[in-house]
Amino acid sequence: MCPSVFRCVRCDHRVFPARFLCPQCHGDGFEAEDCPSGVVTELTRSVVAGSEAGMYMLATVLSDAGPVLIARVLDEAVQRGDTVALVLRDGGIYADPVHE
Ligand SMILES: [Zn+2]
Numbered sequence: 001m002c003p004s005v006f007r008c009v010r011c012d013h014r015v016f017p018a019r020f021l022c023p024q025c026h027g028d029g030f031e032a033e034d035c036p037s038g039v040v041t042e043l044t045r046s047v048v049a050g051s052e053a054g055m056y057m058l059a060t061v062l063s064d065a066g067p068v069l070i071a072r073v074l075d076e077a078v079q080r081g082d083t084v085a086l087v088l089r090d091g092g093i094y095a096d097p098v099h100e
Contacts, residue, residue, distance in 0.1 A: 001088045005065045006030040016067035038063035040095065043073065059095045061086065063097050071095035 005016040010017060010027035016035070021028055042060035057073040061084060071093040078084060084095035 002034050002036040002086050003069065003088050003093050004032040005035045007033045007065050009066075014066040014067075016063070022093060023099075033065060034041070035063045035065045035067075035086055037083060037085050037098070038065075038069065038095075040080050040084055041068075043078070043080060052088060059084065061095055063065055069093055 002054040005014045005028060006018045007014045008025060008027050009029040011022060011025040012064045013022055013024040014033065015023065018030065029074050038061040041045055041062050044055055044058045048054050048056065059071050059073045059078065061069045061071050063069055063086065069086065072097050075097050078095065078097050083098050085098050088092045088094055
């Protein structure tokens with residue numbers, strides 16, 4: 001399963017996360033649209049404290065649908081500029097490497 005972006009039914013502008021009004025035309029009608037892939041523009045290392053202490057990577061992903069999404073990265077081999085598959089897992093968005 002992949003995350004969804006939201007397409008304005010009036011002007012086709014796509015937003016993520018969902019908004020009440022389209023920033024472009026102020027319309028309030030949106031349709032969810034699959035967002036299966038994108039390109040990594042930035043990688044950030046995050047440290048988690050607490051019971052699940054550890055380190056993970058966050059990717060800023062420019063989705064093929066248009067909006068920018070933040071996704072967790074489990075594979076250390078993912079680099080800036082890579083195309084990744086966007087997957088919904090455990091209530092979060094993950095960026096998985098695409099092997100060609
Ligand atoms: Zn619009």
